[in-house]
Amino acid sequence: MQKGADVAGGAALELRSVSRRYGEVRAVEDVSLAVGAGEIFCLLGASGSGKTTLLRLLAGFEVPSAGDIFIAGQRMNDVPPYRRPVNLMFQQYALFPHLTVAENVAYGLQREGLPRSEIRTRVGEMLARVALGGLEGRLPQQLSGGQQQRVALARALVKRPRLLLLDEPLGALDRRLREQTQFELVNLQESLGVTFLVVTHDQDEAMRLGSRIGVMDRGRIVQVGTPREVYEFPASRFVADFVGSVNLIEVANLVAGPEGWRCEALALGCRLRLPAAPLPGGRTPVAVALRPEKVRLSVASEGGATAVENAVAGTIEEIAYLGDATNYLIRTTTGVPLRATCLNTAHVAAEGLRWGDAVCCDWPAEALVPLAE
Numbered sequence: 001m002q003k004g005a006d007v008a009g010g011a012a013l014e015l016r017s018v019s020r021r022y023g024e025v026r027a028v029e030d031v032s033l034a035v036g037a038g039e040i041f042c043l044l045g046a047s048g049s050g051k052t053t054l055l056r057l058l059a060g061f062e063v064p065s066a067g068d069i070f071i072a073g074q075r076m077n078d079v080p081p082y083r084r085p086v087n088l089m090f091q092q093y094a095l096f097p098h099l100t101v102a103e104n105v106a107y108g109l110q111r112e113g114l115p116r117s118e119i120r121t122r123v124g125e126m127l128a129r130v131a132l133g134g135l136e137g138r139l140p141q142q143l144s145g146g147q148q149q150r151v152a153l154a155r156a157l158v159k160r161p162r163l164l165l166l167d168e169p170l171g172a173l174d175r176r177l178r179e180q181t182q183f184e185l186v187n188l189q190e191s192l193g194v195t196f197l198v199v200t201h202d203q204d205e206a207m208r209l210g211s212r213i214g215v216m217d218r219g220r221i222v223q224v225g226t227p228r229e230v231y232e233f234p235a236s237r238f239v240a241d242f243v244g245s246v247n248l249i250e251v252a253n254l255v256a257g258p259e260g261w262r263c264e265a266l267a268l269g270c271r272l273r274l275p276a277a278p279l280p281g282g283r284t285p286v287a288v289a290l291r292p293e294k295v296r297l298s299v300a301s302e303g304g305a306t307a308v309e310n311a312v313a314g315t316i317e318e319i320a321y322l323g324d325a326t327n328y329l330i331r332t333t334t335g336v337p338l339r340a341t342c343l344n345t346a347h348v349a350a351e352g353l354r355w356g357d358a359v360c361c362d363w364p365a366e367a368l369v370p371l372a373e
């Protein structure tokens with residue numbers, strides 16, 4: 001599903017140090033980014049982090065306070081919205097309530113003054129692609145939420161933009177429908193070859209949809225990478241915490257050695273060995289990220305000592321059984337909590353661990369991601 005991004009082969013979109021300020025508010029701050037042709041790039045950030053402003057800058061509804069915007073190699077700063085090879089699909093689909101499905105989709109083509117027969121052909125093709133064939137004559141209120149979403153998508157794509165901007169495109173759908181629609185969206189994008197820039201605050205959605213993800217925080221893009229890179233190698237505590245569940249462990253007294261760093265996790269009362277991954281700017285780690293699924297849990301054997309490195313003892317304080325996996329909260333001996341997730345791979349989930357059990361938690365050095373900030 002995830003395709004390699006070919007940014008060098010032709011950037012569909014490039015931002016160079018783009019900022020947008022509203023008085024004191026820095027809605028978008030010094031964003032530089034290149035998105036390759038045919039990519040699905042997801043902008044992921046909390047509410048208020050500047051995602052919609054960035055899309056509006058690309059669509060031409062806002063002008064940058066500083067920086068340059070290029071689409072398909074052309075500088076766009078002074079190009080009005082209707083002259084940009086871009087379409088924006090709004091968060092609220094904003095379908096015309098008094099127009100039928102076919103009329104909604106045809107609207108933009110009619111405004112371009114295309115011949116009627118061509119409009120009819122293109123609208124018919126696009127409705128078939130989004131599986132709305134047969135519903136041409138319905139009004140928006142006669143459609144389900146998922147169908148309305150597909151009309152909005154068809155309306156945005158029928159004009160054949162090079163770049164489609166989608167602002168929280170699945171936000172109005174319930175969970176099951178979202179997951180199904182995520183796959184449809186990826187398939188549609190692949191078959192049309194249009195570049196998608198999708199904005200979402202939902203990290204699962206960004207991981208499913210994106211060939212790459214850009215994580216936004218207070219107007220800035222703080223990390224860009226494939227879903228795997230962002231999850232496995234977060235660049236900061238902020239990203240580690242925002243994308244997925246994580247144990248963030250502060251470290252002190254670092255000593256560099258041939259096998260990596262050795263240090264102390266004072267809050268957990270244990271010693272750590274970290275992989276020898278170099279950090280940007282040669283900085284030393286201030287913390288490590290440890291994903292819960294990388295923590296191994298075992299029943300503490302009586303009198304058995306816990307390993308000297310990358311291990312702590314504790315008791316199980318909370319158990320959340322999720323079907324496919326179980327989440328545990330372990331209160332370690334210092335009182336600091338540690339999260340562990342275990343996959344329930346056995347046919348009948350073993351009821352091994354219970355509330356209050358004494359356990360050992362350990363993890364391999366490679367599971368620890370050193371963080372410089």
Ligand code: ADP
Pocket residue numbers: 022025026027045046047048049050051052053054
């Ligand atoms: P997101 O889409 O990530 O939720 P927005 O881009 O809508 O974030 O907003 C980013 C920041 O810019 C917010 O603090 C918001 O209040 C502010 N902002 C957005 N548009 C305007 C505007 N027209 N005037 C003043 N502040 C704005």
Ligand code: MG
Pocket residue numbers: 051052053
């Ligand atoms: Mg928004």
